[in-house]
Amino acid sequence: MIKGGTQVMQATPELALHRFGLGARPGERARLGDPAGWLAGQIARQRDPDGYDALPRAADIIRAAPDRGELRGDAMARRDFAAEIRDGARKAVAVRMRAAFVSDTPFHERLVWFWSNHFSINAGSKLRVAPFAFDYERSAIRPHVTGRFADMLLASARHPAMLLFLDNATSAGPNSRAGRRREQGLNENYAREVMELHTLGAGSGYTQADIVELAKILTGWTVRPKEYLDGDDAFVFAPNRHEPGAKTVLGRTYDEGEQAGIDALTALARHPATAKRLARKLAAHFTADTPDDGLAARLEGVWRDTDGDLGAVAKALVAHQAAWAPALAKARDPIQFVTAAVRAVAGERASGLDDAAQLRLLGALRLLGQVPFMAPTPQGWPDDTAAWFGPDQVVERVEWALALAGRVPVQADPAAMAADLLGSLLSAETHTAIARAPSPQEGLAMLIASPEFMRR
């Protein structure tokens, strides 16, 4: 299906850079010869970005944490520990943003962001979650964004960040040894969200009973305590918390034990409702709030044919004509907006941003309403235009664009810069308005805040 009648859907460098990437850097558009090929080439496992290796992994975080006994009754130690966590979280966000500013595989990065938001955790929800947030995305999401969806779901389910965020870590079967001693009870939170948000979707036919049964299957899935850590595995299946006996989810019966959880989650990952819902969600994210039906159906078909091979689905996305509609239908969310602005004004120099600049950019994200790893609900950040183009948000974006333009030395003519960055996406009206700006700074601000640059 081609919308727009006679309009030709062409894979242009500007659409590749803006719609599928993180925004164009100066000169980049003109250099990009084969936009579809450039995107397809990013659909493979990528080396972790610079700076990632220096940040601790889940097992290191558990190992380094003070003993609970040490913290209990020592308010000072608790306060220091909390400050340390907040400081670490800030550094991790800076490392993640810097990776986006300088990325040469921005489409891959966007896939990471999409799936990370799909399996959303909130570092601000509980102090125990915060230290794991960065490693969660790096270790549970990033390796799988061009791999199998089922593997990503399992990695997410077993990572301390998710185990703690949605309380599975503290869930125990009522008839388990821990449950009978009434130390802890069943917690349905994760089981509910995994069906509603991560896989099938609300209204797809599962019941409250299915949720309770899945929660029982997943009892015992928890964070490995410090004293039992021997390698890098931060997950442990604790039999003493596991609900004994068989359980039935969506009509299928599972034995007790750890494998039942793997099997049940895999069944949810492979369910047709999951394919349909997530294919459409991915299409909507990259193209339009209401995506082209043909595109959504194509992605769903590929998902089902390949058993949830996310690389194949991503390839089908960029190969589909409807994904290249010239109209810019999606709002850049604040993280994408700030990233695109930094890439536009700093280009290759973005790697040299100093700490003060990084801190200011983090402040901008806070003001614009979107800090990485801090989505307010397990649903993740909203993805529709209405959610990001509220009156207050638009004013703040305009003010921020002006503040940013005031801080950077404007070397180029902003109208020429707009043409370089946006190419055929730049309207004549915007080009003229930028050219008529009373100062280069205001011209640059108008470029950053232009309708074209606010969208992708």
Add this chain to the structure above:
Amino acid sequence: MTTILTRRRLLAGAGLAGAGLALPGWSRVAFAAAPTDKRFVVVILRGALDGLSALPPVGDPAYAGLRGDLAIPAGEALPLDAMFGLHPAMPGFKAAFDRGQLAAFHAVAIPVRERSHFEAQAILETGLGQGGGRDGWLNRALAALGERDAGRTVAFSPSLPLILRGDAPATSFTPSDLPSGSEDFMARMAALYAGDAALGPALAKGLEVQAMAADASHAGAERGGDMAQGPAQRQNNLAPIAAQAGAMMARPDGPRIAVLEAYGWDTHVGQGAADGQLARRLANLDAAMSALAEALGPAWGQTVVALITEFGRTARPNGNRGTDHGTGAAAFLLGGAVKGGRVLADWPGLKDAQLFENRDLAPTTDLRSVLKTALSGHLGIDPARLERDVFPGSAAAPALDGVIRA
């Protein structure tokens, strides 16, 4: 450090429209006549407030046993009547009750039995009998009121919540610490957005509200604390934003309808009783409502605040000294226009057999009754319009008489 468009500059800006620069909406601020002078505030308590702790039925013989460690001791609850008390962290609510300015409701629920936050909040905000709605009931109420000025309806949130999404104009507002652009620059931006159906109206609305907030921000800082707090702090500390909302709404040309959002009610783990996690959240809410009332000043007499949550929590504690997603909840109508001093509840009881699905407080009152009470009794929306447009299919949940002062 904070420079916000002042009212004078704003009006100067409006003059630019005559100079050929499109500034849609700017001049409306000064001249719009509000369809209502009543004030209405909706506070959405996201995450499911535990009504059995906020409005504890200490007179129910099953309460203490059922709730165990989480029960509010009868001696510590602030007494309302023979059955109900308020959580001890809510002295402001208690004072309002004693002045006849608080009507409390119990065993209230949305029309659908739904234990997912997201689905239930969608129903809470769309006001529909099922999920999937795209606009909010408060937006449809604005349409019924004939409200055409976005500056009259403000969500104090980074973005417009579902309850206010829809065809009628409304805006979101959060304090910014960025310097504003000059009026010339903003006029150029308005012209650049003139052909843009989303960004054009959004910029115009945003600038209107920003101008109004300029005066109110000082009042907010004095009454509620630091306005420069980040969003995370804003989420956890409602008082400054409530104070600013009140100060803006107190103005003759200020907003009449506001939405505030309060987070942190999803107490699955370590909920606490008279003290603890939930007590701290309630104390903050109590302080925020006091700050709102103080900032509104004389306008408090024309105000109704509806405090609502998506569902209640399980009647029994869970295995983590917390509570899980339940059904029957508490709701409040607060304000000088409320004829309160009463707890309105068709109390279902807390014996095992009386619980909904043997786990939750049974719902006996449709939340839409509470909301319709405010919309018809206070804002004067015609009951037939309420029935047809705002809460379609709610005939079985009528507005309650005698809860709003005539």
